[in-house]
Amino acid sequence: MSDVERNIDVVRRLEDLYNRRDYAQIGDLVRDDLIAHTPSSDQRPQDNEGLIANNEGAYAGFPDKRTEVLDTFGEGDRVVARIREVGTNTGGLPWLGIPANDAKVDFEWVQISRHDDDGKVAETWTQMETPKLMMQLGAMPAPGGM
Amino acid sequence: MRTPEEAKELSRRFIEEVFNQRNLKHAEEVLAEDFVEHSPPFPGMGNDKAAAMEGFRLFLDSSDDLHVEIVDLISDGGRIAIYGRYAGTDTGGFAPGVPPTGKRFDIEGIDVAVLSDDGRFVEHYGIADVMTAMGQLGLMPAPGG
Numbered sequence: 374m375s376d377v378e379r380n381i382d383v384v385r386r387l388e389d390l391y392n393r394r395d396y397a398q399i400g401d402l403v404r405d406d407l408i409a410h411t412p413s414s415d416q417r418p419q420d421n422e423g424l425i426a427n428n429e430g431a432y433a434g435f436p437d438k439r440t441e442v443l444d445t446f447g448e449g450d451r452v453v454a455r456i457r458e459v460g461t462n463t464g465g466l467p468w469l470g471i472p473a474n475d476a477k478v479d480f481e482w483v484q485i486s487r488h489d490d491d492g493k494v495a496e497t498w499t500q501m502e503t504p505k506l507m508m509q510l511g512a513m514p515a516p517g518g519m
Numbered sequence: 520m521r522t523p524e525e526a527k528e529l530s531r532r533f534i535e536e537v538f539n540q541r542n543l544k545h546a547e548e549v550l551a552e553d554f555v556e557h558s559p560p561f562p563g564m565g566n567d568k569a570a571a572m573e574g575f576r577l578f579l580d581s582s583d584d585l586h587v588e589i590v591d592l593i594s595d596g597g598r599i600a601i602y603g604r605y606a607g608t609d610t611g612g613f614a615p616g617v618p619p620t621g622k623r624f625d626i627e628g629i630d631v632a633v634l635s636d637d638g639r640f641v642e643h644y645g646i647a648d649v650m651t652a653m654g655q656l657g658l659m660p661a662p663g664g
Contacts, residue, residue, distance in 0.1 A: 377595075412627070412648045412650065412651050444598075444631070444644075446593075446594075446595040446597075446598045446600075447593070447595065448523055448593045448594055448595055449593075451591075451593045453593055453598075453600040453629075453631060455631065455644060481644075481646070482646065483600075483629045483630075483631065483644070483645065483646050484629075485591070485593065485600060485602060485629060498602060498627075498629065500627070500628055500629045500645075500646035500647065500648060501646065502646055503649070503650045504649050504650060504653075515562075
């Protein structure tokens with residue numbers, strides 16, 4: 374397995390770990406000093422505990438949350454991943470001021486990750502379909518309705 | 520299969536010609552006729568080459584001093600990710616029906632294109648930091664809509 378294939382495998386295993394909510398291997402996949410560049414996200418520390426808290430926080434709002442890796446490729450120490458998330462807001466999203474409203478969400482993000490010599494994720498750059506998510510949650514008007 | 524370097528050169532040229540030189544003819548030439556746009560900028564635009572071309576035109580019309588800078592390029596030859604910085608003045612309106620604010624935006628985005636063996640773009644998906652742009656332009660709706 375080339376380094377690029379190994380790094381892609383790490384990205385896929387990490388997403389699988391988040392979906393299973395089984396965090397025992399997280400330290401094998403992500404550095405504890407991860408640097409995450411994610412616009413419009415909360416500023417929780419992105420160490421392993423912070424990532425687990427992020428994922429558990431999302432499950433509190435969307436107990437049926439699932440993600441699916443739609444595409445991956447890589448070059449050198451970088452991996453690009455396109456990921457789709459679906460879920461239902463039955464738990465509420467207090468950090469966004471949004472109560473539980475049974476809204477179904479279906480949105481994507483694109484992530485670039487940089488991997489260290491062991492393949493662990495060291496840095497990420499993420500762009501999310503946040504406006505689509507906010508519209509699906511009823512927290513933002515559709516285009517043209519502004 | 521192209522080499523990653525060839526894919527990067529095609530992408531650099533695309534960004535420079537289409538966005539910085541405002542040459543939509545270049546996009547017309549290098550997008551395959553059966554191009555698939557997975558991320559049209561607005562719902563209901565469709566997913567074909569015409570939708571992609573309309574998206575480029577709307578983006579150029581929104582800002583008369585738009586400048587795109589490439590931050591990073593990642594390619595396996597068949598696909599390329601373009602991590603770019605998009606800056607300009609909102610002179611044409613952020614979305615159809617929204618009046619121009621005259622304010623500046625400066626945001627990042629990540630786009631992925633799929634290339635054919637003959638060096639044309641055949642697919643695209645991408646996401647830009649629209650929330651930050653809306654904040655910079657003072658267009659963020661109040662919480663709760």
